[in-house]
Amino acid sequence: MTHKSELAALEIENLTKCYGTFEAVKKVSFNIFPGEVFALLGPNGAGKTSIISIISTLEKLTSGSVKIFGVDIEKETMQSKRLIGVVHQEIVNSGFFDVTEILDFMSGYYGIYKNSERINYILHKLGLYEHRQKKVKQLSGGMKRRLMVAKALVHSPKLLLLDEPTAGVDIQLREDLWNFVRELQSEGMSVLLTTHYLQEAQELCQRIGILDKGQLKLVGQTKEIIKQFSLRKILIKTKTEESHYEANAFFEKKDQGYYSYFLPDNNYLGKLLQELSLKAEDILDIQTQEGSLEMAFKKAIEMKS
Amino acid sequence: MIAFYTLLRKEVKRFLKVMMQTIVTPFMSSFLYLLVFGVSLGSKVDNLHQVPYLAFLIPGLMMMSLMNNAFQNSSSSIAVSKFSGDLEDLRVAPLTPHHLLLSMGLGAVVRGAVVAIITYIVGIIFYYLQFQEILTVKHPLILIYFILAGGFLFGLLGVCAGFWARSIEHIAAFSNFILLPLLYLGGVFVSIESLPEWAQKFSQLNPVLYLINGLRFGVLSVSDVSLENSLLVSLLGILIMYLLGLLAIKKASFNRW
Structure with missing residues (x-):
């Protein structure tokens, strides 16, 4: 899959993030092409979540640049935010509202007033429709995870960031979630994900990046990397x-x-x-x-x- | 505009979901304050500014519950969101600091105003039972202004406290050691004219005094300070808190506790 002439869905150049004197991300550069599922792999503490937090503007970068479909996240922050949906690693436990209310508020934050058609579509797709009137604390762990995915999708983002979306999730749900990611990809969405399930990344992702101690060790076609670095x-x-x-x-x-x-x-x-x-x-x-x-x-x- | 309206709607819906805590509890505390201080002790206290003590107390309690509840609304909304992790949603979504400040500030105004109006209703019932006359509002527009200004100012203060706090204890400490003394020494229960001269000078440095007396002027047409000063302090307070709020949102953490 070569898309070099197209505008990259995500373009990261020399990205560095420091927390005090600790350098969590060290001059990382890579691109994600439109419609591509890209996995960022690495051991715990490699810097994956820091990179996702920077792209989603939850954290500020120390140096370098991040562009989403050509939009610089620092210079045109509001525009870049509209282009992404993010599923954080840790589960959100919002206690006051039910599933529909949460998705309705989320739509409103993105400037979408009446979004029930899209919300219902996502609820059906993620198997949450029957649970739409439940509060978060009444949902199982897997349902909470799916709700987080639903929240990230209400505004139809062009780039989806999934930070270990299958952590602590059973095999069936993991399979369902990856099938859904494949579906999103077929609809043209670009996806950046982090996961510890390498077998799944191998099956799902066209390209991968391997990160360790803040440095990008490898980036390229999944098949090529396997061919080159395995026996x-x-x-x-x-x-x-x-x-x-x-x-x-x-x-x-x-x-x-x-x-x-x-x-x-x-x-x-x-x-x-x-x-x-x-x-x-x-x-x-x-x-x-x-x-x-x-x-x-x-x-x-x-x-x- | 939709983003602002959505967040405002969420803030209002949130406190309506826990009405026992946000509306009924303040109602009970106002009821008890009015009964114990206004009716029982008030009958033994001389008129203040030529009005019965119960009448003097009603606007003071209105402003006290307004400020307390406005502060609680925005600070606890942020604190709870930091616990649950959904404050990160507000950072990631295309919401500007102005969206956050205005919607959280106005959400606080709504809760504060509801509690202040309930306090006023309870107050006029007690007043009618004691004096067989209705305590009417002398300057409705001034009353409305100070409800809006006081609620907004303390809503903004709650936003700052919520964002800067690193634990729920920080908010409780701010509320107990800073807010509560300012409220109690701000002329809720007594006129500063009844304080010794040195204490009067000290009280005049308390911005809450001007807000309480502004609202008291709106209800009773009496005040310890001039209306102009009350208006000036309220506007200046809002401006300062708004700027501090912007700074808090820019510098403070959206990460979960």
Whole structure:
């Protein structure tokens, strides 16, 4: 997906954020293209929430610039706020109002007076319609999470910021939420998300950025990063057992009759078979497993900056 | 305009949802003040400014409950939002500091005015029972002005306290150690003419004195200070609090406690 000629949905340049003397975000630069789902990954304390807080204007940046569809968040703050919807990491527990009232107020803050059609649409989509007259404290954890997503969507933002939206959420809800994100993407919405579920980020996001200790270690196409920073696993079942199968440099382990090998991307399977002196008639079964984002993530974090 | 109206609507709806705390409790405290001080003790107190003590007390209590409730409305709204985390919504949404100040300030005026009117109604009932005559408002426009000005000023003060507070104790401390003494020493219960001369001079530095006496002038046409000074102090107070409010919103935290 190349959109270089289009106006970026999000353009972050040399973003730095300091809390006193502590530098939480260090000269981070990346773009999100229109209609793209982009994941910002990193261990706890990497600076993901700081970046989301800056984009949503909850925190002020120390230096650098952030533009949303070309709108600078510092120079045209009000205009930039209208373009984004944000789901914060921590659940909001507003006690006085019911679900519909909360969404009605949220619409009003964005200058939308009668928004019941959009509100009902979102409530249906997120499975909250039956609970629309409940107060927040009467909702389950998952429903509260969905309400936060609903709040972020009432004004039809062009860029959605999701800060660990599936933290503490069960598998079914996580799946529903990601399906909804896919739907939003198909409607043209751009999404920046942070998550600790790397498998889900791998399936959902076209591109990712890996952040550690405030520094952006890697940014690029998810598939490319996996290819570049993870190892392919090859499982071979042979007719006979030979000691030199285990002496190979790429050998990992032997399990249930399968010899497993981790191959870097630039090493071919043929080369491995050659090194093992294996002919087609010696092989009973052969399986390959592609590298995972988890593996690439670990490698990226270990990389020296 | 829609954003301002929405936030104002939310502020009013919020206190109406907890009427027991926001309307009934102030009504009870005004009722008891009027009964104990106005009716029981008042009958043994000489007329002040040629009006019975009960009549003198009614506008003082109106302003006291107005200010207290206006302050409580905006400060507790912000404090509760800091607890629940939804104050962050106000930062993220395209609301300007003026939106926040005006809507929270006016929300405070509505609650303060409701409580002040209830106090007035209870007061005229007691007054009628004691003197068999209705205590009419002498200058309705001045009364309305001071209800609006007093409520708005203390609503803005509540916004500042709410944003600057780092815990609910900070707001309680501000209310108990600063607001309460200013109110009690501001001429709610006594005319400053009955104080020793040094205390009168000290009282004249208290801005609350001018607001209470402005409202008292509106109801009874009597006051410890000139109406011009009351108007000037109220306008100056609003201006200062508005600027402090802007500063509080700009500098203080929207993050949850």
